[in-house]
Amino acid sequence: xxxxxxxxxxxxxxxxxxxxxxxxxYATGELSQLLRDIALAAKIVNREINRSGLIDIAGAxxxxxxxxxxxxxxxxxxxxxxxxxxxxxxxxxxxxxEEDEEMIQTGNNQGKYVVAIDPLDGSSNIDVNVSIGTIxxxxxxxxxxxxxxxxxxxxxxxxxxxxAGYVIYGSSTMLVYTTGNGVNxxxxxxxxxxxFLSHPHITTPKTGAIYSINxxxxxxxxxxxTAFVAYCKQQNYSARYIGSLVADFHRNxxxxxxYMYPATKKAPKGKLRLMYECNSLAFIVEQAGGxxxxxxxxxxxxxxxxxxxxxxLFIGSTELVEKAEExxxxxxxxx
Ligand code: P6P
Numbered sequence: 001x002x003x004x005x006x007x008x009x010x011x012x013x014x015x016x017x018x019x020x021x022x023x024x025x026y027a028t029g030e031l032s033q034l035l036r037d038i039a040l041a042a043k044i045v046n047r048e049i050n051r052s053g054l055i056d057i058a059g060a061x062x063x064x065x066x067x068x069x070x071x072x073x074x075x076x077x078x079x080x081x082x083x084x085x086x087x088x089x090x091x092x093x094x095x096x097x098e099e100d101e102e103m104i105q106t107g108n109n110q111g112k113y114v115v116a117i118d119p120l121d122g123s124s125n126i127d128v129n130v131s132i133g134t135i136x137x138x139x140x141x142x143x144x145x146x147x148x149x150x151x152x153x154x155x156x157x158x159x160x161x162x163x164a165g166y167v168i169y170g171s172s173t174m175l176v177y178t179t180g181n182g183v184n185x186x187x188x189x190x191x192x193x194x195x196f197l198s199h200p201h202i203t204t205p206k207t208g209a210i211y212s213i214n215x216x217x218x219x220x221x222x223x224x225x226t227a228f229v230a231y232c233k234q235q236n237y238s239a240r241y242i243g244s245l246v247a248d249f250h251r252n253x254x255x256x257x258x259y260m261y262p263a264t265k266k267a268p269k270g271k272l273r274l275m276y277e278c279n280s281l282a283f284i285v286e287q288a289g290g291x292x293x294x295x296x297x298x299x300x301x302x303x304x305x306x307x308x309x310x311x312x313l314f315i316g317s318t319e320l321v322e323k324a325e326e327x328x329x330x331x332x333x334x335x
Pocket of ligand 1: 123245
């Protein structure tokens with residue numbers, strides 16, 4: 001039937017969401033609406049980011065933000081915008097955000113979903129015009145509706161994700177997401193205010209010739225990480241590290257490669273956050289045929305202990321992640 005036809009490039013995000021909802025006979029539309037709420041916030045944040053380049057100039061003429069205060073940092077603005085869109089959308093009861101220590105209750109106690117979000121990752125890159133991104137995961141709440149969401153709602157393993165995605169604000173702005181049936185990419189046309197399907201059914205190459213890691217930290221790498229990086233060099237792979245997770249991940253997803261933020265002696269759990277960076281990208285990469293682990297354990301099976309806990313991340317083409325795990329296994333066997 002027409003639902004099974006691949007939707008043509010150029011389909012709008014709205015139509016895509018509606019058509020995909022039809023594939024779920026019992027869907028009642030809340031997740032569809034939640035995805036639309038996220039897309040709306042992404043459009044608003046995209047506009048703020050594009051304007052921010054001018055704020056310094058405009059700032060000299062006293063430009064102020066929506067709250068009439070002095071220009072806030074973009075990650076604060078993005079956090080406000082995503083929380084407001086999710087609160088107004090009504091489908092989400094509770095949010096955990098990289099920007100807030102505590103859970104955020106939206107007041108929608110009937111909401112069936114919980115969102116974990118990094119509203120603007122890598123925002124230190126914004127002033128130098130490097131692509132930055134929003135990263136999010138969506139879970140079904142486990143506590144009864146009609147009450148506030150709980151920590152248990154927020155600390156589910158990555159395998160319980162209902163959807164995950166990222167927005168990359170770059171030379172063009174894209175929304176890439178999965179609901180567990182493959183990965184699709186949409187490119188934003190600002191003049192029309194619409195996301196259009198531009199990358200249907202994204203699959204990541206089984207292997208690749210790109211490795212992404214901050215080699216400035218190599219004095220603090222474990223033996224296994226050091227050995228795998230040496231292997232990449234012997235293979236004449238290209239070193240590509242932008243220092244903006246979404247930009248590095250997105251390039252490797254499309255071209256093949258591995259992104260690593262390993263445990264180091266300084267950061268024994270690495271730097272990246274499990275709930276709204278590692279798990280979100282792990283769901284996407286697995287749905288695209290890739291792999292994600294902490295160097296040993298599948299990222300999506302890690303038991304979260306805290307909302308902001310960190311995890312080492314080895315993510316990308318399956319063969320490269322497995323090769324890295326081989327090198328790291330050697331150091332575990334000593335244990
Ligand atoms: P480092 C940006 O601060 C970020 O969270 C990711 O976007 C990026 O991949 C990583 O940290 C860069 O960290 O330690 O290499 O500067």
